[in-house]
Amino acid sequence: NAGVTQTPKFQVLKTGQSMTLQCAQDMNHNSMYWYRQDPGMGLRLIYYSASEGTTDKGEVPNGYNVSRLNKREFSLRLESAAPSQTSVYFCASRGTRTGEFEAFFGQGTRLTVV
Amino acid sequence: AQRVTQPEKLLSVFKGAPVELKCNYSYSGSPELFWYVQYSRQRLQLLLRHISRESIKGFTADLNKGETSFHLKKPFAQEEDSAMYYCALSGWNAGNMLTFGGGTRLMVKP
Numbered sequence: 773n774a775g776v777t778q779t780p781k782f783q784v785l786k787t788g789q790s791m792t793l794q795c796a797q798d799m800n801h802n803s804m805y806w807y808r809q810d811p812g813m814g815l816r817l818i819y820y821s822a823s824e825g826t827t828d829k830g831e832v833p834n835g836y837n838v839s840r841l842n843k844r845e846f847s848l849r850l851e852s853a854a855p856s857q858t859s860v861y862f863c864a865s866r867g868t869r870t871g872e873f874e875a876f877f878g879q880g881t882r883l884t885v886v
Numbered sequence: 887a888q889r890v891t892q893p894e895k896l897l898s899v900f901k902g903a904p905v906e907l908k909c910n911y912s913y914s915g916s917p918e919l920f921w922y923v924q925y926s927r928q929r930l931q932l933l934l935r936h937i938s939r940e941s942i943k944g945f946t947a948d949l950n951k952g953e954t955s956f957h958l959k960k961p962f963a964q965e966e967d968s969a970m971y972y973c974a975l976s977g978w979n980a981g982n983m984l985t986f987g988g989g990t991r992l993m994v995k996p
């Protein structure tokens with residue numbers, strides 16, 4: 773049981789390049805989330821998906837796009853990377869059925885934009 | 887809008903001392919509140935949830951709706967408690983946003 777899997781674990785981009793961060797969960801969860809973690813800023817929500825086919829903006833959506841490909845997968849895309857997007861990115865999933873409340877996190881993607 | 891505030895970025899205590907990590911929130915409704923912990927080189931994981939009212943690893947947290955607070959407490963800190971702690975809030979409706987605070991790094995010195 774892998775839980776939440778993110779790829780890649782590390783990435784270095786040049787300013788202006790694009791990339792997609794992949795996330796997959798095998799717990800049949802409806803909700804999925806993308807966060808960025810910056811020193812002193814904690815975890816800030818970028819986008820989330822309450823269920824397959826829906827996505828909503830979080831606190832810091834500018835410069836990002838997401839796709840909820842199916843129930844398992846939720847990808848985050850940076851169309852034109854900027855140094856301000858240097859961060860550690862976390863994907864999480866959470867069930868919405870009775871008794872499900874815990875969010876499960878991926879191991880994180882450390883992204884550096886130079 | 888929902889917001890979680892953790893006023894202390896760093897809390898340093900000696901082993902055996904009491905610990906209180908502060909968390910305040912704003913939410914228009916009845917929130918569901920959590921504490922998550924991230925140990926060095928490990929994934930973020932749930933520590934406790936307000937509704938369960940249980941003690942995990944000696945930690946407890948009480949929801950104070952009047953003060954809109956959910957402070958995390960432990961009477962005697964251990965070195966293995968050193969970690970990053972995040973307070974989080976969610977609405978009760980299915981699929982609600984899960985919002986985190988800025989985090990508090992707890993350092994327990996020997």
